[in-house]
Amino acid sequence: MARTKNFDREEKLIQAMELFWQKGYADTSVSDLVECLGINRFSLYNTYTDKATLFSEALEYYLKKVSFPPLHNLLHDKAGYEDIVAYLKRFASLQREQTCGCFMQNALLERAHCDEAVLATGGVLFNALAERFQTAIQNAQEQGEWNMSTDAEHFSHFLVMQMQGIRVLGKARQYELVDNGVGVLLSLLAMQNQAGAKYH
Numbered sequence: 001m002a003r004t005k006n007f008d009r010e011e012k013l014i015q016a017m018e019l020f021w022q023k024g025y026a027d028t029s030v031s032d033l034v035e036c037l038g039i040n041r042f043s044l045y046n047t048y049t050d051k052a053t054l055f056s057e058a059l060e061y062y063l064k065k066v067s068f069p070p071l072h073n074l075l076h077d078k079a080g081y082e083d084i085v086a087y088l089k090r091f092a093s094l095q096r097e098q099t100c101g102c103f104m105q106n107a108l109l110e111r112a113h114c115d116e117a118v119l120a121t122g123g124v125l126f127n128a129l130a131e132r133f134q135t136a137i138q139n140a141q142e143q144g145e146w147n148m149s150t151d152a153e154h155f156s157h158f159l160v161m162q163m164q165g166i167r168v169l170g171k172a173r174q175y176e177l178v179d180n181g182v183g184v185l186l187s188l189l190a191m192q193n194q195a196g197a198k199y200h
Helices: 009-023 030-037 041-048 051-074 081-094 103-111 116-142 152-171 175-197
Strands: none
Touching: 009 030, 009 041, 009 051, 009 103, 030 041, 030 051, 041 051, 051 081, 051 103, 051 116, 081 116, 081 152, 081 175, 103 116, 103 152, 116 152, 116 175, 152 175
């Protein structure tokens, strides 16, 4: 007779995600997972196949449940200049709260050289960020809130790049560097906004 699981699969996945997020892939052993999740090895392997598969699934969960909701809510289809500013300010402020850094960025730094699934998942996030920024910039240009001569696609890539630098500095707890750097970034955006007003 087949054994039945007496635990919530998603709840355990969240616990695994948080453990991987704190310790990384290499420093998280199967024994650590068994202890953290409160399930035996048979249940762990039967439910998630192996450590690598569980890590990939945890990263996918992070993408869909942690990264995407604020991205879609703040940089929605009608987003413009003010929404970009609000998103970047929120992102910068999170660096003081998420002392372990970004789970996705941590995973890429540790595993991208040897794990195609991690590399692909990171690409999904960065492409989604760039697309949302590009749409918001184009909306702002149409509304006279952004310099019309600016290449929206290239500027969106610039913003994604800036975010990754903010993440690294935040994890290093270099908050003064973050604050000052973000101040310059927001000033640059304000210049784009002022230049856009000249066209209207």
